[in-house]
Amino acid sequence: MDVAALTKRFGEQFALANVAFDIHAGEVLGIIGPNGAGKTTLLEGVAGLLPMDSGDVRWQGRSLPVAQRRNSIFYLPDGLRPYQDQYVARVLAFFAGVYRAPRAQVALAIERLALAPVLQKRVRALSKGFGRRLMLAIGLLTPQPVLVMDEPFDGFDLRQTRDVVHMLRELAAGGRTLVLAIHQLADAERVCDRFLLLADGRVLARGTLDELRSRTARPRASLEDIFLALT
Amino acid sequence: MPSRETIVARRAPLRPLLAKEIREIVAGRALWILLLLTCPLVGYSFFQAVSLYAESSTAAQQSPELAVSLSPLDGVLVPTFGASYVAVTLLFPFVAIRVLGQEKESGTLRLLVQLPYRTSTLIAAKLAAIFAAIMLVSVPALATLAWWTSLGGHLSAPETSNLVAGHVLYGLLVGAIALFAAAATDSTATAAIVALAFTIGSWVLDFTIAGRPGILEWLSRLSLTQILRSFEQGMLTAAVALGVIAAIGGFATLAGIWLSPGVAAHVKLARSSICVLATVVVLALVVQIGFARDVTEDRRNSFPAADARALAKLSEPLRVSVHLAPEDPRFIDLQRNVLSKLARAMPDTTIRLAAARQPVATGTGDEGYGQIEFSYGARTDVTRSTSPREILPLLYGLAQVPVPRPDPGGGYPGYPLVADAQVTLPFFFGALPLLIAWAWWLSRRPPQRGFVVSKETTK
Numbered sequence: 001m002d003v004a005a006l007t008k009r010f011g012e013q014f015a016l017a018n019v020a021f022d023i024h025a026g027e028v029l030g031i032i033g034p035n036g037a038g039k040t041t042l043l044e045g046v047a048g049l050l051p052m053d054s055g056d057v058r059w060q061g062r063s064l065p066v067a068q069r070r071n072s073i074f075y076l077p078d079g080l081r082p083y084q085d086q087y088v089a090r091v092l093a094f095f096a097g098v099y100r101a102p103r104a105q106v107a108l109a110i111e112r113l114a115l116a117p118v119l120q121k122r123v124r125a126l127s128k129g130f131g132r133r134l135m136l137a138i139g140l141l142t143p144q145p146v147l148v149m150d151e152p153f154d155g156f157d158l159r160q161t162r163d164v165v166h167m168l169r170e171l172a173a174g175g176r177t178l179v180l181a182i183h184q185l186a187d188a189e190r191v192c193d194r195f196l197l198l199a200d201g202r203v204l205a206r207g208t209l210d211e212l213r214s215r216t217a218r219p220r221a222s223l224e225d226i227f228l229a230l231t
Numbered sequence: 232m233p234s235r236e237t238i239v240a241r242r243a244p245l246r247p248l249l250a251k252e253i254r255e256i257v258a259g260r261a262l263w264i265l266l267l268l269t270c271p272l273v274g275y276s277f278f279q280a281v282s283l284y285a286e287s288s289t290a291a292q293q294s295p296e297l298a299v300s301l302s303p304l305d306g307v308l309v310p311t312f313g314a315s316y317v318a319v320t321l322l323f324p325f326v327a328i329r330v331l332g333q334e335k336e337s338g339t340l341r342l343l344v345q346l347p348y349r350t351s352t353l354i355a356a357k358l359a360a361i362f363a364a365i366m367l368v369s370v371p372a373l374a375t376l377a378w379w380t381s382l383g384g385h386l387s388a389p390e391t392s393n394l395v396a397g398h399v400l401y402g403l404l405v406g407a408i409a410l411f412a413a414a415a416t417d418s419t420a421t422a423a424i425v426a427l428a429f430t431i432g433s434w435v436l437d438f439t440i441a442g443r444p445g446i447l448e449w450l451s452r453l454s455l456t457q458i459l460r461s462f463e464q465g466m467l468t469a470a471v472a473l474g475v476i477a478a479i480g481g482f483a484t485l486a487g488i489w490l491s492p493g494v495a496a497h498v499k500l501a502r503s504s505i506c507v508l509a510t511v512v513v514l515a516l517v518v519q520i521g522f523a524r525d526v527t528e529d530r531r532n533s534f535p536a537a538d539a540r541a542l543a544k545l546s547e548p549l550r551v552s553v554h555l556a557p558e559d560p561r562f563i564d565l566q567r568n569v570l571s572k573l574a575r576a577m578p579d580t581t582i583r584l585a586a587a588r589q590p591v592a593t594g595t596g597d598e599g600y601g602q603i604e605f606s607y608g609a610r611t612d613v614t615r616s617t618s619p620r621e622i623l624p625l626l627y628g629l630a631q632v633p634v635p636r637p638d639p640g641g642g643y644p645g646y647p648l649v650a651d652a653q654v655t656l657p658f659f660f661g662a663l664p665l666l667i668a669w670a671w672w673l674s675r676r677p678p679q680r681g682f683v684v685s686k687e688t689t690k
Contacts, residue, residue, distance in 0.1 A: 049341050051495040066493045070345040082339040083251075085258040089678045097247030098346055120677040138342070 006055030030192030047075035274659020281652035288647035298645035324426035327409035332419035361406035397462025465527030481510030
């Protein structure tokens with residue numbers, strides 16, 4: 001998938017200015033940047049949920065119209081609690097039913113995200129961590145080749161984050177492409193193959209950790225050091 | 232060649248979507264509160280209507296002439312369903328807004344629009360949920376039909392089903408307006424204000440400017456309340472029924488246009504303009520359809536059968552020139568008793584309103600004011616009467632055909648009933664609300680363990 005020159009303005013202010021990147025099958029791309037950098041705007045633009053002023057998203061070399069993005073991309077927004085008055089089991093059953101997910105896939109998603117204890121709870125009663133797990137489970141039930149997630153580790157403790165990182169790596173190893181907006185740089189460093197560093201809606205840098213180290217001439221620097229050096 | 236989107240959209244099953252929409256509307260408190268409020272409202276209206284009907288029936292038992300005027304449609308059904316109408320007008324928008332407003336406010340809409348359904352499918356599923364809700368809200372009113380027959384009351388199937396269909400269409404229209412309001416606004420509170428502006432606004436429109444001349448008269452016809460009037464009068468009018476369906480379609484399409492978050496506001500506005508224009512064109516075409524059927528048992532909207540047959544045989548065009556102002560009570564009387572019936576009995580009738588306003592009462596005004604001129608073929612006659620008893624013989628005279636003899640027997644007998652509806656009050660104030668509360672409790676129960684991997688997902 002290629003994202004070419006996405007631009008979005010709110011009034012006179014650029015939220016995104018000619019943002020471009022590409023991503024390959026089975027790759028995990030981390031979009032990092034300070035608050036207000038345009039990460040969520042970029043993800044919503046890529047998913048076709050926010051109209052862009054200009055730019056294009058291409059899939060296998062062809063332009064992907066907004067109306068067709070949902071065939072290739074599924075986006076999990078940050079902080080969303082879907083269908084708060086419904087029981088977790090019913091929400092999962094709904095998405096599994098829509099995508100005709102096999103029972104084994106549903107059972108696996110519940111098991112991997114340890115959702116069994118809350119299946120009979122209403123979504124509004126879930127803790128932040130379980131709410132996030134529910135969203136991840138929905139992501140696991142969708143069939144689109146590209147899964148876009150906004151802050152997938154928000155609300156998880158250390159152990160849970162490690163488990164989710166492991167799960168996402170397995171997902172990518174299975175051929176699914178992941179685009180993750182992450183503000184916790186240590187988590188991003190563990191899960192992502194490549195990075196796109198955004199600030200004020202502009203791309204400051206992109207590449208693997210090693211490429212970013214070379215660019216900043218800090219061969220042993222962590223992602224956090226690179227981030228601080230570039231912003 | 233169909234696009235990949237088309238293929239995916241065709242493959243996506245509808246059942247989970249429909250089940251989700253119905254669960255969402257049932258999960259809200261608004262539906263159940265509306266139902267609980269409707270029970271006593273409808274129940275008391277029914278009790279009062281039956282009591283008044285019984286009083287009139289007592290007098291009619293001594294005089295068969297009085298019995299003829301006793302129709303269950305006017306006496307019981309219209310006032311009872313009227314209570315349901317008030318509840319739907321004021322409270323149903325809050326129920327219908329939920330089918331979209333909740334998803335929009337919580338951000339879940341961003342997941343919904345990514346699902347493999349066309350926007351039209353998403354909107355159709357939401358309309359189906361609104362239909363299910365309006366049927367649920369109609370339960371108390373429908374229960375009165377069962378009570379009425381159990382008390383010994385008479386029901387005419389065509390006029391009753393026509394009235395029920397009118398109320399269902401009205402509810403669906405209110406629901407479609409609420410759906411559009413939820414799609415076009417950012418919060419459920421704003422959506423409620425927009426929807427109520429339509430429903431209560433048209434109510435006010437109806438009360439304040441109905442019967443006024445010119446543009447005000449035309450504006451008053453846009454009132455939602457006017458839609459019900461023809462159903463309540465026992466008329467099945469294609470223009471009204473299809474017009475309501477077209478309006479529902481228009482509002483649903485507008486909701487679809489404003490549903491997609493990925494489309495710029497100016498594009499939505501442009502599409503909305505096209506949609507409004509298309510709906511207006513469809514409505515303009517639909518109102519030209521002349522088909523109308525009087526479904527009342529007493530044929531109150533038609534001339535007696537013998538007259539209707541005789542008039543249908545008159546082949547030449549009839550021109551009627553009315554020298555009355557539209558707000559003049561004589562014109563309203565003429566319109567109701569003669570002109571509307573005449574237009575259906577003789578489709579080739581042209582009615583012209585010759586006076587725009589009433590003359591000032593000085594005694595020196597227009598001498599011709601109040602005259603009604605009938606021209607059939609080369610002959611013309613004038614009358615000041617607004618009664619069919621005088622106008623029909625005048626028409627037969629113009630056409631030079633004999634006055635038809637009334638059909639022997641078979642006239643409307645009237646259905647007086649002296650019944651005490653006190654027995655229904657415990658049902659509407661106790662049993663039915665309890666039943667509704669029990670259904671509410673059932674709807675709130677969690678799914679059984681193992682549900683998610685056994686019932687709704689595929690093998």
